[in-house]
Amino acid sequence: MGAKEESVELKAQGNKYFAGHEWLNAIDYYTKAIDLYDQDPLYYCNRAQANIKLEQYGYAIADAKKAIELDPKCVKAYYRRACANTAILQSREALKDFKTVVRLEPKNQDAKLKLAECEKIAKKIEFMRAIEVDDEPSAFEGLDIDSMAVDKSYDGANLGKEMTQEFVDDMITRFKNGKKLHRKYVYQIIAAVRKIVYDEPTMVEMEVQEGHKLTVCGDTHGQFFDLMELFRLNGFPTESHYYLFNGDFVDRGSWSTEIALLLYAYKWLHPSAFFLNRGNHETDDMNRVYGFEGECKAKYSEKVFKLFSESFSALPLATLIGKKYFTLHGGLFSDDKTTLDDVRKLNRHQQRQPGQQGLMMEMLWTDPQTVPGRGPSKRGVGLQFGPDVTKRFCENNGLEAVIRSHEVRMEGYEVEHDGRCITVFSAPKYCDSTENKGAYINIGPDYKLDFHKFDAVPHPDIKPMAYAQNSLMSMM
Known part of the structure; x- marks a missing residue:
């Protein structure tokens, strides 16, 4: 032959x-x-x-x-x-x-x-x-939530001035049954969390205390029922069971509002024990094309999307876990001189959207590659970094590893770059078309990484990208 x-x-x-x-x-x-x-x-x-x-x-x-x-x-x-x-x-x-x-x-x-x-x-x-203008007025300006009335016909739990476990439990039940929250409660949740995360540093620094554990999750992409499976297997967030969601909560999957509202509710309930990093899909351009804007409009209103958009731009870009693990959505930088101090000093509030270059774009978009050095992005956006780049960054900053998400991994996670670069992805059977597992990482006070895989579960018959405003995206 x-x-x-x-x-x-x-x-x-x-x-x-x-x-x-x-x-x-x-x-x-x-x-x-x-x-x-x-x-x-x-x-x-x-x-x-x-x-x-x-x-x-x-x-x-x-x-x-x-x-x-x-x-x-x-x-x-x-x-x-x-x-x-x-x-x-x-x-x-x-x-x-x-x-x-x-x-x-x-x-x-x-x-x-x-x-x-x-x-x-x-x-x-x-x-x-x-x-787009730099001094665009806040979507929260003039929003008088206190004067909004909740219809007597609303059959869910009531939300007062503070988030409660009772409200979160009722929210989960409502979402499982295809019900929505009242508009007032949606506004309350987004407004409260926007204030909390705005005041957090660009890189949150946290420790895992004795008797506590942290779970790091990757992309969930609107796959609400798979998130419920993750919580069923691993336990729901509490004051002693921290969670970190490493970006890309929304888009593609057709329960993105449910995931965003639930994660925000947990952030409000446990502000010091529940952490959210921004991903490249917590951005306006991606939301307009990949479904989140359309879903907000279909289930709630354009106003809700604008409020989410502003809250997304307030999210931290990274979390430093026990001074050992630098956790961010995308990956490392185009310049070896970039340090954790540069991330600490980055004023993310001056630039709402990541743009085409700079530290914020790189933190949200870059990917690892197997060969040394840096290369053009396989995505067409950002760049790729090799094992030598990761090694230098970890050594220069006293780190054990970089934990990132941003990419499907068939086993839900992958350890590469001689153990210094770890990818975790938490959307199993991604977009109903990729036969991948989901994964999450548990970290205790000893800072050992404990990997867990899980499979997708059935969900109502609504296809991914159901709220994308064009059929082009459904082919991706």
């Missing part, structure tokens, strides 16, 4: 893994096929689609570009590059490719619809960025 024939078999094996939602194995076999025969554009197209499933949009764009170089009329390649650029909010680049698809296949109605949707997204993003 020649190399070309063998590559066809490898591609077929990759297709089987892709059909089984085993994206990493699919990429492995597509790569083997390309190594044997690198002149078939479909090999690159297939690998691009698997990279899209893993949110490796930078890699997907590179694969699609190679396919187009091999075949300038490869419609699939333009289509997939457009989807990848849409995912990283590069709508203008996506528009060019959707227009090319329509030109090459003028009868492709699906492509025409995607082109129209992409045009809407591009206009909306440009409009929202154009009207």
